Amino acid sequence: MTHSIPLTLDINGSPHTLSVEPRVTLLDALREQLQLTGTKKGCDQGQCGACTVLVDGRRVLSCLTLAVQAEGCEITTIEGIAGENGDLHPVQAAFLEHDAFQCGYCTPGQILSAVACIREGHAGSDAEIREYMSGNLCRCGAYNTIVGAVRQAAEASR
């Protein structure tokens, strides 16, 4: 029999206390226990990137991260990147402006991946953006406009 473990996760700047079995992924803890449903599950095996979140500022696949592994780290989800007054994050604003999404299901992962991609210094050219955003699949084929949005947000951050 598996026992639940008490856990405190730092998500978007606030502590969240929960109790999870050791097998529960960060993705499922966010979605099913904390009702932070912006993080999406497209495959649950690390192949699509829809579950991308930031852990200590780095992009990770939350479907391949156990919730217990994230204790003591700063977790950022799509719900946490807008300003306190509701102003969109520059990458969110650029995605809107460029129509960089259609169904919107890959979009939270795309946006968090783009935030990290820019911070990593991997947004220097369209080719580099394509390469370093290639871990995020988009079935709606929004790739061209995603590149435009990331380029604009990267230029604005320089």
Ligand code: FES
């Ligand atoms: S749900 Fe995590 S990579 Fe697809």
Ligand code: FES
């Ligand atoms: S916007 Fe639909 S999968 Fe990317």
